[in-house]
Amino acid sequence: MTQRDCHSQQQSGISRRHFIKGTGASIAALAALPLLPRFSFSAEHNILRVRDYGDFQSLDPGIASNLYEENISAVIYNKLIQYQPGDEWGWQLDAAEEIEQVDPTHIRFKLRPGIMFTDGFGEMTAEDVKYSYERIIDPELESPIKGDWATLKEVRVKDKYNGVIVLKEPFQALWMTTLPYMAGNIISKKATEAAGGKYSTAPPCFSGPYVLESWSPKQRTVLARNPEWKGPKPVFDEIHIFPIDDEKTAEIAFEAGDLDYTRISLSSYEMMKAKPPENSTVKNFPSLYYVWVGMNMENPVTSNPKIREAVQYAIDVPSILQAGYFGVAEPATGIVPPGLIGHRPKNIIPREARIDKAKALLAEAGYPNGIALTFDVRNKSSHITAAQVIQASLAAAGIEVQINSHDSGSFWSLGDESKGDRWKEIQMVLNRFSSAPDPYYAAQWFTKDQIGVWNWERFANEEYNDLHQKAAVESDPKKRDEMYRRMQDLMEMSGAYHFITHEANPAIYRNSIAPALRPDGLPLLRYFGKA
Amino acid sequence: MGLYFLKRLGLSVVIVVVAVTMLYGMIHLVPGDPASIMLGPRATPEMKETLRVRMGLDRPFVIQVVSFLGNVAMGDLGTDVFSNRPVARIVLEQVPHTLVLVLISMGWAAMMGIPLGAFSAIFRNTILDKITGVFSIAVIAVPSFVVALYSLLFFAVYLQWFPAIGAGEPGDLVSRLTHLVLPSLAVGLSWVGYIARLVRASMLEVMGENHIRTARAFGLPESVIIYRYALKLAILPTITLIGVSIGRMLSTAVFAEIVFARPGIGKLIYDSVITRNYNVVMGSVLVSTALFVFSTMISDWITALLDPRIRENL
Numbered sequence: 001m002t003q004r005d006c007h008s009q010q011q012s013g014i015s016r017r018h019f020i021k022g023t024g025a026s027i028a029a030l031a032a033l034p035l036l037p038r039f040s041f042s043a044e045h046n047i048l049r050v051r052d053y054g055d056f057q058s059l060d061p062g063i064a065s066n067l068y069e070e071n072i073s074a075v076i077y078n079k080l081i082q083y084q085p086g087d088e089w090g091w092q093l094d095a096a097e098e099i100e101q102v103d104p105t106h107i108r109f110k111l112r113p114g115i116m117f118t119d120g121f122g123e124m125t126a127e128d129v130k131y132s133y134e135r136i137i138d139p140e141l142e143s144p145i146k147g148d149w150a151t152l153k154e155v156r157v158k159d160k161y162n163g164v165i166v167l168k169e170p171f172q173a174l175w176m177t178t179l180p181y182m183a184g185n186i187i188s189k190k191a192t193e194a195a196g197g198k199y200s201t202a203p204p205c206f207s208g209p210y211v212l213e214s215w216s217p218k219q220r221t222v223l224a225r226n227p228e229w230k231g232p233k234p235v236f237d238e239i240h241i242f243p244i245d246d247e248k249t250a251e252i253a254f255e256a257g258d259l260d261y262t263r264i265s266l267s268s269y270e271m272m273k274a275k276p277p278e279n280s281t282v283k284n285f286p287s288l289y290y291v292w293v294g295m296n297m298e299n300p301v302t303s304n305p306k307i308r309e310a311v312q313y314a315i316d317v318p319s320i321l322q323a324g325y326f327g328v329a330e331p332a333t334g335i336v337p338p339g340l341i342g343h344r345p346k347n348i349i350p351r352e353a354r355i356d357k358a359k360a361l362l363a364e365a366g367y368p369n370g371i372a373l374t375f376d377v378r379n380k381s382s383h384i385t386a387a388q389v390i391q392a393s394l395a396a397a398g399i400e401v402q403i404n405s406h407d408s409g410s411f412w413s414l415g416d417e418s419k420g421d422r423w424k425e426i427q428m429v430l431n432r433f434s435s436a437p438d439p440y441y442a443a444q445w446f447t448k449d450q451i452g453v454w455n456w457e458r459f460a461n462e463e464y465n466d467l468h469q470k471a472a473v474e475s476d477p478k479k480r481d482e483m484y485r486r487m488q489d490l491m492e493m494s495g496a497y498h499f500i501t502h503e504a505n506p507a508i509y510r511n512s513i514a515p516a517l518r519p520d521g522l523p524l525l526r527y528f529g530k531a
Numbered sequence: 532m533g534l535y536f537l538k539r540l541g542l543s544v545v546i547v548v549v550a551v552t553m554l555y556g557m558i559h560l561v562p563g564d565p566a567s568i569m570l571g572p573r574a575t576p577e578m579k580e581t582l583r584v585r586m587g588l589d590r591p592f593v594i595q596v597v598s599f600l601g602n603v604a605m606g607d608l609g610t611d612v613f614s615n616r617p618v619a620r621i622v623l624e625q626v627p628h629t630l631v632l633v634l635i636s637m638g639w640a641a642m643m644g645i646p647l648g649a650f651s652a653i654f655r656n657t658i659l660d661k662i663t664g665v666f667s668i669a670v671i672a673v674p675s676f677v678v679a680l681y682s683l684l685f686f687a688v689y690l691q692w693f694p695a696i697g698a699g700e701p702g703d704l705v706s707r708l709t710h711l712v713l714p715s716l717a718v719g720l721s722w723v724g725y726i727a728r729l730v731r732a733s734m735l736e737v738m739g740e741n742h743i744r745t746a747r748a749f750g751l752p753e754s755v756i757i758y759r760y761a762l763k764l765a766i767l768p769t770i771t772l773i774g775v776s777i778g779r780m781l782s783t784a785v786f787a788e789i790v791f792a793r794p795g796i797g798k799l800i801y802d803s804v805i806t807r808n809y810n811v812v813m814g815s816v817l818v819s820t821a822l823f824v825f826s827t828m829i830s831d832w833i834t835a836l837l838d839p840r841i842r843e844n845l
Contacts, residue, residue: 057611057613057614058613058614058615142578142581142582144578146578200614200615200616201614201616214701216698216701216794217621217624217625217794218625218794218795218798218799218802219628219697219698219792219793219794220697242696242697242792243792244696244792245789245802246789246790246792249695249696249789249790249791249792250792252680252683252684252687252688252695253687253695253696253792255688255695256683256687256688256691256694256695256696257691258687258694258695258696258697259696406562407561407805408805409561409562409804409805409806409807410561410562413562414562418576418579418580419562420562422562453576
């Protein structure tokens with residue numbers, strides 16, 4: 001130490017002893033903080049706090065198309081019928097006091113008297129039902145959910161509360177995918193017309209048990225009890241919905257006491273199940289999603305059916321589920337999950353890889369020394385891992401796979417003909433679609449007219465198309481079941497599909513609440529209660 | 532001085548225009564269709580085309596850029612076709628959250644880093660200096676998202692002192708501040724190290740200069756020499772660093788915004804890029820670029836005000 005250093009330390013007025021004392025005092029004060037009363041962020045005021053994976057962009061039911069928008073719409077509006085919470089798919093009456101299928105193309109309904117729209121827009125009438133449903137098929141609205149009412153001809157109004165939904169042709173999926181879902185929300189004709197025929201984030205009025213109290217974009221949506229609601233009193237004063245897209249963040253927020261219900265990641269399920277946070281329950285629900293490996297039937301290489309079949313036999317589904325889905329998800333037998341009409345009990349191609357068979361098929365295809373294929377996947381960790389497992393098992397069969405990872409924006413335009421020629425380069429693709437509780441919804445993307453839109457495998461099968469048309473109008477559940485099973489057989493036999501999983505929807509909730517969930521674990525917030 | 536500011540202002544406008552044009556080009560080079568993403572699988576090709584027209588994507592690229600910049604000059608950032616809300620409003624809703632986070636983070640980082648660096652220089656080569664050095668390097672080396680995750684686990688989950696998510700109740704200052712503690716810790720911690728190391732190096736350099744030696748020869752108290760003469764000069768590079776770091780922090784903030792589920796401009800840009808929501812991407816990038824350029828300009832301005840030598844050279 002130089003003389004100058006000693007000098008500076010002695011005369012600066014801040015000696016090392018002072019500094020150490022100060023630091024010590026600071027550490028002591030920090031250590032004492034746990035003795036102070038904690039900041040409290042728990043639900044002390046009868047507030048339900050849930051996480052959704054995105055923030056809404058529109059609460060106009062004719063324009064909104066995302067599940068997180070429907071989660072709010074289902075609470076602030078009414079539908080004729082709503083999904084029934086529980087382990088089995090079903091519906092229950094909501095705005096309708098009575099509803100019945102009079103014949104294959106006519107559905108008669110009678111509204112409950114006394115359902116009021118807020119802000120002085122009066123009582124809900126059959127005219128509002130007519131307006132709400134017919135505007136969705138009006139080309140002027142450009143509704144993204146127009147397809148849900150594709151078979152709607154009109155809604156005939158009988159009187160104030162009575163009406164008839166008239167269909168152009170029978171449509172069995174209506175009861176499970178249209179009436180109780182996004183396209184089933186009823187809004188006020190008077191209020192919407194006053195708002196110019198459509199609105200986005202500020203609904204002109206509400207009719208459900210809750211109203212939109214406030215919205216802080218990308219932060220929180222607050223729903224408060226609707227004072228004009230005449231139905232059963234909602235249990236919670238307020239529902240706070242937090243848009244959190246990262247599941248790990250949501251898990252931490254739950255553990256910190258900031259949430260009462262959230263979906264959790266597959267990777268955390270086993271750990272949280274074994275040791276759940278205090279006073280909470282972890283449960284796994286079967287999902288409606290379906291994940292598959294698709295192959296482009298018009299690509300010069302994968303147009304060879306033997307190559308496609310070789311790929312099918314070389315994929316080892318159990319390994320994919322273990323590595324990519326942490327052993328939580330069940331294998332899929334097709335595009336229709338268990339519990340729905342059309343679910344197949346087993347696949348045609350075995351789940352376990354049969355490398356010898358794959359090699360033999362490859363040799364038959366004219367590639368005894370192996371072949372190289374590209375594999376397009378979304379840059380989602382479970383998909384990348386699944387792709388790597390597939391890459392490894394295909395390598396054992398002599399198929400060298402090059403994985404092309406895309407962000408979601410790029411991925412979802414891969415097979416879209418209107419966005420260029422990238423569809424021609426697709427050979428293998430790992431795809432994942434959402435679905436609804438009717439097989440029609442899952443099956444509609446693989447018809448001939450979907451080629452170049454969502455049918456990226458370019459699967460064109462007349463029998464499939466024919467069955468799709470017939471199953472949509474068939475009222476006998478047994479016959480529908482057989483039709484959809486056959487359609488999935490056709491898909492698999494084409495060699496263009498290898499079904500992987502329906503994934504899973506693990507969720508966690510506090511024991512102090514009684515969650516009302518669909519069979520797939522998604523929340524029906526208006527029915528949440530206290531345990 | 533006035534000419535200097537005018538030159539800086541003009542340069543800033545050029546930087547913003549070039550940056551925005553480059554980004555506009557880059558985002559259009561990446562494959563992806565906003566209409567498909569927004570409308571989902573149930574949309575018909577006609578509906579997608581209509582949306583593309585509404586977004587102006589049917590026009591040539593150059594026309595799109597010129598039109599965007601022209602509208603910006605008129606104060607119009609366009610409309611978000613997804614939510615039908617003005618982009619300026621969407622961006623301005625998010626900017627305050629990011630600005631507060633960045634300023635608080637930089638504020639506490641500077642308040643910790645400057646004294647640490649100064650003490651380190653004063654007690655050069657002592658155990659205190661070594662501890663400070665190790666601490667500084669350690670916090671520089673730890674990525675922000677790691678700090679964010681561990682601070683969440685420790686302070687929010689284990690101790691439950693601070694909330695884990697959100698930005699607090701609107702109008703409730705205490706709630707707002709408690710929601711800022713952990714995110715600002717995550718964003719600012721590494722800057723404590725940067726600032727401490729920079730201040731230490733600057734202080735050691737200044738302490739060896741002739742005017743400090745002269746002051747000592749005159750018998751001035753050491754505290755006066757340090758605070759009035761040495762630190763004032765040693766802090767100049769730190770001010771420049773703080774100005775530049777605001778821009779760096781804007782990008783770091785995106786991690787904090789995702790991990791703490793906070794609103795903010797970083798998260799807005801991220802979400803908009805993922806969904807190819809071009810109008811919002813352009814509006815938010817324009818604002819964040821302008822913020823960066825503006826903060827750099829302010830730091831240069833403060834440096835010029837503090838150091839007469841810089842003023843004279845203008």
